[in-house]
Amino acid sequence: MKKIIKYVIADILRNKIVLAYTAFLLVISLSVFNIEDNAGKGLLSLLNIILIIVPLVAVVFSTIYIYNSAEFIELLVSQPLRRKKIWISLFAGLSGSLSLAFFAGAGIPVMLYAPGATGLIMIVVGIFLSIIFVAIAMLAAVTTRDKAKGIGISILLWLYFSLLFDGLVVFILFQFQDYPLEKAMIAVSGLNPIDLGRILILLKMDISAMMGYTGAVFKDFFGTGTGFTISLLVMCCWMIVPTWLSLRKFNRKDL
Amino acid sequence: MIIASNVSKQFGKLKALNNVSVTCNKGECIALIGPNGSGKTTLIKSILGMVIPDNGFITFNGKNILHDWLYREFIGYMPQAGRYPENMTIGQVLDMMKDIRKKANSTQLDEELVNAFKLPGLLNKRMRTLSGGTRQKVSAALAFLFNPDVLILDEPTAGLDPLASEILKEKIIKQKQQGKLVLITSHILSDLDDLVTQIIYMQDGNLVFHKSIENLREDTGEHKLAKAIANLMMKN
Numbered sequence: 001m002k003k004i005i006k007y008v009i010a011d012i013l014r015n016k017i018v019l020a021y022t023a024f025l026l027v028i029s030l031s032v033f034n035i036e037d038n039a040g041k042g043l044l045s046l047l048n049i050i051l052i053i054v055p056l057v058a059v060v061f062s063t064i065y066i067y068n069s070a071e072f073i074e075l076l077v078s079q080p081l082r083r084k085k086i087w088i089s090l091f092a093g094l095s096g097s098l099s100l101a102f103f104a105g106a107g108i109p110v111m112l113y114a115p116g117a118t119g120l121i122m123i124v125v126g127i128f129l130s131i132i133f134v135a136i137a138m139l140a141a142v143t144t145r146d147k148a149k150g151i152g153i154s155i156l157l158w159l160y161f162s163l164l165f166d167g168l169v170v171f172i173l174f175q176f177q178d179y180p181l182e183k184a185m186i187a188v189s190g191l192n193p194i195d196l197g198r199i200l201i202l203l204k205m206d207i208s209a210m211m212g213y214t215g216a217v218f219k220d221f222f223g224t225g226t227g228f229t230i231s232l233l234v235m236c237c238w239m240i241v242p243t244w245l246s247l248r249k250f251n252r253k254d255l
Numbered sequence: 256m257i258i259a260s261n262v263s264k265q266f267g268k269l270k271a272l273n274n275v276s277v278t279c280n281k282g283e284c285i286a287l288i289g290p291n292g293s294g295k296t297t298l299i300k301s302i303l304g305m306v307i308p309d310n311g312f313i314t315f316n317g318k319n320i321l322h323d324w325l326y327r328e329f330i331g332y333m334p335q336a337g338r339y340p341e342n343m344t345i346g347q348v349l350d351m352m353k354d355i356r357k358k359a360n361s362t363q364l365d366e367e368l369v370n371a372f373k374l375p376g377l378l379n380k381r382m383r384t385l386s387g388g389t390r391q392k393v394s395a396a397l398a399f400l401f402n403p404d405v406l407i408l409d410e411p412t413a414g415l416d417p418l419a420s421e422i423l424k425e426k427i428i429k430q431k432q433q434g435k436l437v438l439i440t441s442h443i444l445s446d447l448d449d450l451v452t453q454i455i456y457m458q459d460g461n462l463v464f465h466k467s468i469e470n471l472r473e474d475t476g477e478h479k480l481a482k483a484i485a486n487l488m489m490k491n
Binding site: 003004007011014015067070071072074075076078079080081082083090162252253254255 | 266271300303304305306323324325326327328330332334338339340341342343352355356386
C-alpha cells in the first residue's frame with residue numbers, strides 16, 4: 001500500500017498543479033496578513049477565501065485526477081493487489097498532498113502572523129475540508145464513467161455546499177420564523193462541512209455576538225468541549241462516509 | 256487450473272457473456288476465437304477480476320477468485336490495448352511493476368522479451384509518445400516478466416511488426432513447452448496454427464464449442480486452422 005501511495009504522490013507532484021495551488025495560497029495569505037494591520041482581521045479575511053477555494057480546488061483536482069488515472073488504476077487492478085488497497089492509496093495520496101499543500105501555503109503564514117488557538121483551528125479545519133472534498137470527489141468520480149459528467153457533478157456538489165445550502169437554510173428560517181429553530185440549526189449545520197468549519201472558527205474569534213440569538217445558542221453548544229468534539233467527529237464522518245461509499249462502488253466496478 | 260462455471264455478464268441490454276463454462280488446464284495453449292463483440296475480452300477480464308460477473312463463479316487452482324487477489328500473482332496479462340500512465344517513462348513503468356510484484360522469495364525475472372524488443376534503449380521515453388506497436392511490446396514484456404504460470408494474451412500480435420510478432424510467438428511456444436497455461440485471443444488465425452492445442456469458439460456471448468485442435472481438424476477435414484474455422488462459421 002505504501003508503494004502505491006508513493007507512486008500516486010510522485011505523480012501528483014509531477015503535474016505541478018498542486019505546486020501552483022500552494023504558491024497561490026501562499027501569495028493570498030501573505031498579502032492578506034500584510035494588508036490588514038490587525039492579525040485577527042487578516043484571519044477573518046483569509047477564512048472567507050479559504051472556505052471557498054480549498055473545497056473547490058480539492059474537489060475539482062481530485063475528480064480530474066481520478067479520471068486521468070483510469071489507465072493507472074486499470075493497470076493496478078490486473079496485478080495481485082486488493083482493490084480496497086488501490087482505492088485507499090489513491091485517497092491517501094490525494095488527501096495527503098492537498099493537505100500538505102494547504103499547510104505549506106496557508107498554514108505556515110497563519111502560524112507566523114496569527115499564532116494561537118484560532119489559527120490552529122483554522123489550519124485543522126482547512127486540512128479537514130481538503131480531505132472531505134477529496135472523499136466527495138472520489139465518490140463523484142466512481143459513480144459515473146463519463147468524465148464531463150463526473151466533473152460536473154463534483155462542481156455542482158461544491159456549489160451546493162458553499163452557496164446553495166446556505167440559501168436553503170435562510171429560506172427555511174424565513175418560512176418558519178415563528179418557531180424556535182435555533183437548536184435545530186445546530187443539527188442542520190452538521191449537514192454541511194463548510195458551515196461547520198466556519199462556525200468553529202468564528203466562535204473561536206469571539207464575534208458570535210454579531211450572529212444574534214442563534215449565535216448565542218451556537219456558542220452554548222460549539223463553545224463547550226463536548227460540542228467542539230462532536231463537531232470534529234461529524235467532520236470525520238464527512239471523510240469516512242463518502243470514502244466508504246466510493247470504496248463499495250469501486251469494489252464492484254467493471255474496468 | 257481455471258474453471259469458469261455458468262458465468263454471465265450483462266452490460267446494459269447487451270449480454271456479453273451468457274452462461275459460459277470453461278475449464279483450462281496446465282500445459283494447454285487455448286485459443287479464444289470469435290467475431291468482434293462475442294465476449295472474448297469480457298471472459299478474459301472476468302478471469303482477471305477486472306469485470307465482476309453477474310452470475311456464476313470462476314475458480315483459480317480450486318479457489319473462488321471473487322474475494323481473492325493473490326491469485327493474480329500467477330497470471331501475466333497482456334491487454335488488447337495497453338493503457339499506461341501517460342507521463343511515466345517505460346523505465347518507470349517497468350520499475351513500478353517490479354516494485355509492486357516483488358515477492359519475498361524473489362522469483363527470477365524473465366527479461367528475455369525486454370531485451371529482445373530492445374526496450375532498454377527506450378527506457379527514457381514517455382508512454383504518451385510511444386507508437387501502438389511499442390506499447391504492445393511493453394505490454395508483452397510486462398506479461399512475461401514475472402515468470403507467471405498462466406499467460407493471458409489479448410490480441411498479442413495486433414500492431415506488432417513481423418519480426419516482433421515472430422519473437423513473441425517463439426516465446427509463447429517456449430512457455431507452452433514449460434507446461435504453462437496460455438490463453439490467447441486473436442483474429443489472425445494463421446498466427447495461431449503452430450501455437451494452440453485447444454480452441455474455444457464464442458459467438459454473441461455464448462460458448463459454441465471447446466475442442467482440441469485434432470478433433471477440430473478431424474471434424475472439418477481441414478488442416479489449416481483458418482480454413483477449419485471458416486468451414487465451421489459457414490455451417491453455423
